[in-house]
Amino acid sequence: MESLVSTEWLAEELGAPDLKVIDATIFLPGAGRDARAEYEAEHIPGAVFMDLDEIVDASNAAPHMLPPAHKFSSRMQTLGLGDGHRFVVYDNSPLHSSARAWWMLRVFGAHYVALLDGGLQKWKAEGRPLESGKVRVRHGHFTAFVEEEAVADKAYVSGLVHSPSHEIVDARPASRFAGEEEEPRPGVIPGHIPGAKNVPQGELFNADNSWKCGDELRAAFYEAGVELDKPMVTTCGSGVTAAVLLFGAHLLGKNDVKLYDGSWSEWGADPATPKSVGSA
Known part of the structure; x- marks a missing residue:
């Protein structure tokens, strides 16, 4: 299974016993939208709801930090997701949050994980079937182990500030990166990590919400001054849209990419970390 599948492909595969569809929609605090309620109102038939706000390390002050392996395994089993299944993840969010779920599943050892190109927006625009309510599932057996090399922590990123090698x-968005608007979470100073480049995640998508590809996708990085031949760390507000950039790099065949899980919610809340404002 490819990492990115089309709505046509999913429509043909829907109902296969080894295929599990996951809605991983999430919104920014204060967006005025309820992801779970929207899922229950309409979702792709058979899809389960992966709550990215809950499947976190609750002991960490930063939001969306990876949970312990046992918690992730437990949540996946409750959703009926298990070893040997093929997973297709989608969302209905401007944050393109399904990329975070794709990354998490891979970090915890899943082998067959894909994103639905265009998400629910494209699926609905094509008049494909939807259902409402909750999906009844049988518990799966998900064996979780963390691929530590995929994750960057604050200490690791601190060592890369202004590094010419990474x-x-x-x-x-550019305005948040530049520190021109308040962060959506209290106690977080506006700005960005010194030396970072800015590729707003929305620039990786076409008007129909499908992913750009090839030269168009590559150009989104090049135009921001990103050298794709260097190892990369992606970051954002809380580790969600950082996964969008990581997935975009993956589509270009670039896999020497780590995700800074704490992202700006952790970095910007720490008085000891260096911070910059303005464009890169």
Whole structure:
């Protein structure tokens, strides 16, 4: 299974016993939208809801930090997701949050994980079937182990500030990157990691919400001054849209990319970390 599948492909595969569809929609705090309620109102038939706000390390002050392996395994089993299944993840969010779920599943050892190109937006625009309510599932058996090399922590990123050998790439909108608007979470100072480049995650998509590809996708990084031949760390507000950049790099065949899980929610809340404002 490819890492990115089309709506046509999913429509043909829907109902296969080894295929599990996951809605991983999430919104920014204060967006005025309820992801779970929207899922229950309409979702792709058979899809389960992966709550990215809950499947976290609750002991960490930063939001969306990876949970312990046992918690992730437990949540996946409750959703009926198990070893040997093929997973297709989608969302209905401007954050393109399904990329975070794709990354998490891979970090915890899943082998067959894909994103639905265009997400629910494209699926609905094509008049494909939807259902409402909750999906009844049988518990799966998900064996979780963490691929530590895929994750960057604050200490690791601190060692890369202004490093000529690596790229730090921030997925937030340009105004947040520049520190021109308040962060959506209290106690977080506006700005960005010194030396970081800014590729707002929305620039990786076409008007119909499908992913750009090839030269168009590559240009989104090049135009921000990102050198794709260097190892990369992606960051954002809380580790969600950072996964969008990581997935985009993956589509270009680039896999020497780590995700800074704490992202700006952790970095910007720490008085000891260096911070920059303005464009890169």
